[in-house]
Amino acid sequence: MPISATIITLNEGDNIADCLAALDFVDEIIVLDSGSSDQTEELCRACPKVRFYHQEWLGYGRQKNRAAELARHDLILNVDADERVSPQLRRSIEQFDSSSFAAARMARENYFGRRWIRHCGWYPDYSSRLYDRRRCSFSERAVHESLQTAGAVATLAGNLVHYTYNGVGDYLERMNRYSTLAAEEYHRAGKTAGLLRMLVKPVATFIKMYLLRRGFLDGRTGLVLSLLYAVYTFCKYAKLSELNAEEHRK
Template identity: 45%
Template sequence: MQQKTPLSVVIIALNAASQIEACLKSAAFADEIVVVDSGSRDDTREIALKYGARVLHQDWLGFGRQKQFAIEQASHDWVLCLDADERVSDPLRASIVEMLQAPRFRAYRMARCNRFMGRWLRHGEGYPDWSLRLFDRRVANWSEDEVHEKVLTTSPAGNVQGDLLHESQESLTVYLEKQDRYTSLQAEALARRGKQVSFGRLVASPLLRFVKFYFLRLGFLDGVPGLVHIVIGCFNSFVKYAKLHELNEKGKL
């Protein structure tokens, strides 16, 4: 029987005591779990140690660089990157274990299913939300983006079956506060790259986004949570470009 490729699960965390236990349980099939904590003041570290994880501290570097630091600490080259509020579903675990017997690719995407306002979203922006999270770190790395980071790979990527479950417990108020921070970071990154925004893009971007996800991607089938999720995404697009315009105007003064 062919030996399974060893796998490290890497998790970044901060004050995630209410979430990380379920994440760790779902990742127990891995050969190693590494948790990189950026200064939790709750029981995150203690819970991770209880489940046999190797826990390291790293001051916050931004999402992309923090995740890159995490994969560099792993003992194995194949890594599965998780956030503390994510869980590996049983079908996804089975697919990963089978794939690791004889990988055909060196990077893999998986469908990410988001729970929002108490409902698992199955359409629109909320699903399948393909995410490249499983890869050989010798051919892939995380981008340095402070927010909306992504995996960059020089190798073709395949898909594994089964959902990565994003079980966020945050309230709508907390979610909106987070989106405000994210749009600011995005606008600042665009401004640093010298990007400009036209009136047409400011108006058209959220409108086209709504048509795409609510109608073409059947977001209306997710009821009120689906509508709210998509409208917030459209508003984020508008606000991001509005903030970019503001930064550009300030730069002219």
């Protein structure tokens, strides 16, 4: 069955060329861009398999669904620009039986800087990315979207290599944006964030990642990552508390 790969982009000039090179086995690549000001479009249009489109930002889930709608084929492989399909995963994708499964999940090999994080809950970090768009679609959450499937899900051999963060600075920059989106989503859902929750949730996040998920086995990087996730959790609930307070003042 022919495969359409989909990628949503915004200023991915440093990543997109290697991502596209690892997708040379698919039949077409849909790139849906939300306003890049770097060389993303130029690099994409240089690839013969790419069909490049512009779309104002809709949120992660809706943006990915829109990219799938633009594809010529029903079997969709969704990847991010900072991800690479490994040779073993490529072979598994090419052998996928779309008549028996609605989707397939794959392990993600996540990197923080130059280190592959094998613990902290970061591996195998299964994610469903190969799917039949007639039976599956992404949840329309603003952040942390997931594939909603109507049918059996296979597990593929091979890793989807993910260069998650370049380092602490990159994490902190994106954390501010992600924590805002998460807080806004919680606010719309009517969730609250009292002092106890702001205190307990970050500590619980650290304990889960560093101790229960054995982040200590990843050495110094495991400690740094667990602490950063605790900070993210605190910021998310602190921003939610601000939103709730602003609403009460109105």
